[in-house]
Amino acid sequence: xxxxxxxxxxxxxxxxACANLLASHHYNLIICGRRQEKLDExxxxxxxxxxxxxxxxxxxxxxxxxxxxxxxxxxxxQIDVLINNAGNAHGLSPIQQGDVDDWDAxxxxxxxxxxxxxxxxxxxxxxxxxxxxxxxxSIAGKEAxxxxxxxxxxxxxxxxxxxxxxxxxxxxxxxxxxxxxGLVETEFSEVRFKGDKEKAKNVYRGMEPLRAxxxxxxxxxxxxRPPHVNISDMTxxxxxxxxxxxxxxxE
Ligand code: NDP
Ligand code: 8X3
Numbered sequence: 001x002x003x004x005x006x007x008x009x010x011x012x013x014x015x016x017a018c019a020n021l022l023a024s025h026h027y028n029l030i031i032c033g034r035r036q037e038k039l040d041e042x043x044x045x046x047x048x049x050x051x052x053x054x055x056x057x058x059x060x061x062x063x064x065x066x067x068x069x070x071x072x073x074x075x076x077x078q079i080d081v082l083i084n085n086a087g088n089a090h091g092l093s094p095i096q097q098g099d100v101d102d103w104d105a106x107x108x109x110x111x112x113x114x115x116x117x118x119x120x121x122x123x124x125x126x127x128x129x130x131x132x133x134x135x136x137x138s139i140a141g142k143e144a145x146x147x148x149x150x151x152x153x154x155x156x157x158x159x160x161x162x163x164x165x166x167x168x169x170x171x172x173x174x175x176x177x178x179x180x181x182g183l184v185e186t187e188f189s190e191v192r193f194k195g196d197k198e199k200a201k202n203v204y205r206g207m208e209p210l211r212a213x214x215x216x217x218x219x220x221x222x223x224x225r226p227p228h229v230n231i232s233d234m235t236x237x238x239x240x241x242x243x244x245x246x247x248x249x250x251e
Contacts, residue, residue, distance in 0.1 A: 002026060002027070002028055002050075002246075003016075003026075003027050003028070003080040003081065003083070003084075004027065004028045004029070004030065004076065004078060004080050005027045005028075005029055005030070005079070005081035005083060005223075006029075006030040006032065006079045006081070006082050006117075006224065007019055007022075007030070007031055007032065007083040007085060007118055007122060007144065008032045008084055008085050008086035008113075008114075009031070009032070009033055009085040009086030009087065010029075010031035010032055010033050010042060010076060010085075011031075011033035011034070011035045011038035011039060011042070011159070012033075012041065012186060012187045013111060013184070013186030013187055013188060013212045014082065014085055014136060014181070014184060014212045014215045014216065015018060015031075015033070015085040015086070015209075016038075016042060016187060016212065017032050017212035017213045017215065018040055018083055018085065018138065018215075018216045018220075019046065019218035020045075020216070021043075021211075021213070021217065021219075021220050022081075022216075022219075022220065023046040023050045023052075024049065024051045025037070025078075025220060025224075026049070026050060027049045027050060027081070028051040028052070029046065029050060029052045029053070029054070030050070030052075030053045030060075030072075030079070031043065031052060031054055031055070031056060031058065031078060032054075032055045032056070033086070033136065034056060034058050034118075035056075036054070036056040038054075039054035039056060040054065041094060042054075042245040049221070051075075053072075053073075053076050055068055055069075058113075058115060059086050059109055059112075059113025059114070059116060060108040060109055060112065061095050062116050065086075065113070065116040065117060065120065066067065066116065066119075066120055068200075069117065069120035069121060069167045070120055070131050073202075077124060078124070078128065079121050079124060079129070079131065079225050080126065080130065081099075081131065081132045082117070082118070082121045082122070082125075082131065082132070082133045082134065083134045083136070083219065084114045084117060084118060084133065084134065084135045084136060084158075085114055085134075086109060086117075086134040087109055087110040087113075087136065087154070087195040088105075088106070088108075088110070088191045088192065088196075089106065089112070089140075089148075089151040089176070089191070089192040090102035090106055090145075090151075090191065090192060091192065091194075092106045092147035092148070092192060092193070093147055094146070094147055094149075095149045097240055098149065098150065099218070102148045102150070106150050106151050106153075106154045107150065107153075109152055109159065109211065109246065110151075110154035110155065110157070111154050111157045111158070111161075114135065114158065114161065115161070118133065118161075118165070120124065120141065121133075122165075122169070123175070124195055125163065125174050126170075126172050126174065127195065129172060129173035130171075130173050130174065131174045131175070132174065132176075132177070132222075132223050133169075133174065133175070133176045133177070134164060134177050134178075134179060134219055134222065134223065134235050135158050135161065135162045135176070135177070135178045135179070136158075136178075136179055136181070136215075137155050137158040137159050137178045137179065137180040138155040138158075138180055138181060139180055139182045139235060139237070139241075139243070139244045140155040141154075141155030141156050141157075141158050141242075142156075142159065142180060142235065143243060143244040144244075145245045146186060146245070148244070149193075158178065159178060159180075162176060162177070162178035162232075165195070165237050166171050166232055169221065174230065175230040176230070176249040177222050177230065177231050177232060177234065178221060178233045178234070178235070178237065179188040179215065179218055179230075179234050180233070180234065180235045180236065181205065181210060181215050181235075181236045181237075182210065182213055182235070182236065182237035182238055182241040182244070183207070183209040183237075183238055183241055184209055184210040184211070184212060184214070185204050185209040185210070185211065185212060185245070186211075188201045189201075189204075203207065203248045205249060206249030206250040207238065207239060207241070207247055207248065207249050207250070208238055208239070209238050210237075210238045214236065215236060217238065218234060222234065
């Protein structure tokens with residue numbers, strides 16, 4: 001039977017790459033993000049392959065997230081794979097200079113948003129005794145680095161939530177996986193540096209970062225293991241990277 005995946009943050013980067021790859025493997029898709037026009041574009045690219053539902057919401061808006069996900073059309077209620085991907089870094093300032101609005105955004109999107117979506121979707125998985133939750137964490141959720149402070153804290157929280165979900169959902173037929181990428185070239189750094197393309201480009205200077213598609217391949221691998229196999233935690237680096245800030249560069 002055709003499976004359905006719900007992907008948050010599907011308008012760009014890793015989420016969009018997951019949507020493209022999963023569509024080519026015949027998953028029906030619920031694609032989410034704030035930018036409706038990007039969701040519409042992606043839907044029109046994919047709908048010749050699979051059924052696609054777009055949901056435009058800000059994951060920070062608990063009421064909208066809850067109401068939207070709890071009133072899905074009947075044919076979309078059975079979600080087999082939830083990819084908690086929406087998230088970003090905002091700023092790279094030392095803690096004493098941090099912008100408190102940036103801190104709020106990271107905690108509200110990366111942690112609370114992930115929780116709001118999970119709270120609406122996981123009970124339907126529990127009721128069906130099947131499902132797979134993929135939490136997109138980060139190497140920043142394993143190691144702190146200079147200026148990473150609140151972004152790292154938000155991704156350490158994702159790491160803790162992934163571990164807790166594994167325990168809470170143990171025995172209920174649900175798989176839980178954290179995928180923790182290193183440097184992936186997406187809109188991520190442009191968002192972190194508030195549209196400064198030069199600063200964003202500099203993050204990947206002299207090295208070959210991961211592409212969003214590389215991370216999507218790991219998601220596909222993880223969700224296509226046999227029923228008795230759950231990969232609970234996976235770190236994916238570009239070959240040039242060995243730790244959050246240990247990166248071999250050519251210059
Ligand atoms: P992008 O900036 O390309 O994508 C971020 C996605 O999140 C967009 O689709 C965006 O959609 C969505 N999003 C952001 N804020 C909100 C919000 N408030 N409500 C709903 N959706 C939101 O970055 P990536 O693809 O790189 O990031 C995806 C995930 O991967 C994030 O969780 C990030 O932390 C993680 N990650 C990224 C790494 C990297 O180096 N790029 C490395 C490790 C982890 P829209 O703007 O339309 O709302
Ligand atoms: C994104 C990777 O190293 O920029 O989570 O924090 S990093």
